[in-house]
Amino acid sequence: MEENIRAIQDDYPDDFAWCYGCGRLNEHGYHLRTYWNGDQTETVYEPKEKHIAIPGFVYGGLIGAIVDCHGTGSASLALHRRNGHEPGSGEAPPRFVTGSLHVDFLKPTPQKVLLKAKGTVEEIHPKKWKVSTEVYAGDVLCAKGEVIAVVMPTTFAQSK
Amino acid sequence: MEENIRAIQDDYPDDFAWCYGCGRLNEHGYHLRTYWNGDQTETVYEPKEKHIAIPGFVYGGLIGAIVDCHGTGSASLALHRRNGHEPGSGEAPPRFVTGSLHVDFLKPTPQKVLLKAKGTVEEIHPKKWKVSTEVYAGDVLCAKGEVIAVVMPTTFAQSK
Numbered sequence: 001m002e003e004n005i006r007a008i009q010d011d012y013p014d015d016f017a018w019c020y021g022c023g024r025l026n027e028h029g030y031h032l033r034t035y036w037n038g039d040q041t042e043t044v045y046e047p048k049e050k051h052i053a054i055p056g057f058v059y060g061g062l063i064g065a066i067v068d069c070h071g072t073g074s075a076s077l078a079l080h081r082r083n084g085h086e087p088g089s090g091e092a093p094p095r096f097v098t099g100s101l102h103v104d105f106l107k108p109t110p111q112k113v114l115l116k117a118k119g120t121v122e123e124i125h126p127k128k129w130k131v132s133t134e135v136y137a138g139d140v141l142c143a144k145g146e147v148i149a150v151v152m153p154t155t156f157a158q159s160k
Numbered sequence: 161m162e163e164n165i166r167a168i169q170d171d172y173p174d175d176f177a178w179c180y181g182c183g184r185l186n187e188h189g190y191h192l193r194t195y196w197n198g199d200q201t202e203t204v205y206e207p208k209e210k211h212i213a214i215p216g217f218v219y220g221g222l223i224g225a226i227v228d229c230h231g232t233g234s235a236s237l238a239l240h241r242r243n244g245h246e247p248g249s250g251e252a253p254p255r256f257v258t259g260s261l262h263v264d265f266l267k268p269t270p271q272k273v274l275l276k277a278k279g280t281v282e283e284i285h286p287k288k289w290k291v292s293t294e295v296y297a298g299d300v301l302c303a304k305g306e307v308i309a310v311v312m313p314t315t316f317a318q319s320k
Binding site for chain 2: 015016018019020021023026027028029050051052053054055059060061062064065066068069097098099100101102103104105108
């Protein structure tokens, strides 16, 4: 169903659509897509067989990657909306980088279950947004995360 | 050179050697290996072409995954040493899970540069260890991380 919802990553300019986590042009990546569901943001992902910690359970690095890209995508959705735009409106959305990533792992995350990240976005500075995320495997809350997302500096591609 | 140093993951029992981040038996994974360098722990990884955020820079999810597995591996090294053992001594090392993961991204992490995580391990409870990590790309400190690693409950594989 969520494939039919326009995601913010669908509108990233091509130059910024290569992220292994959420870039639609990275053929090897996760292709994470983040969209509005009411006042919350959502990203879903079904872990692959290989993404295990021990057989049957998802490895933490994948959860971290989901929280990370869901965080920058959610911040982009929120600032885009504050600027009067929605995904699909034709305007290029603002692009964020991750300032910090935090994940509390609450329960082992079962494999072969659709993961859903649900985000709440809060502006803490015009260029800095906090995204609080809950990661569910089915109905089970498995992890809580927080990302501080920062508007991407225009010098990013030139920096080192 | 570090391939010649015995890593803690080399000694994980086969049942616990499937992690996408650090399992030697996961043919698709990163095969992260964590070993002592003096009183610090180290894990190195060379990002693949596909692991980009934007062309030329590593995506944050990979950094998070490295900090995560480096954290549990470092805790395992430290508790193993406290128990009187070193990698290669023939004893199965204790296995940890991640309680929490935190990463502060300090600089864009250039691609095609060997990443090195350097960890400092501190016992904060007999079953809970804190691993403070710095991630370098060459000589450049790109991220700082912290993992709270918890001795894996014996019920882990049965829990949900």
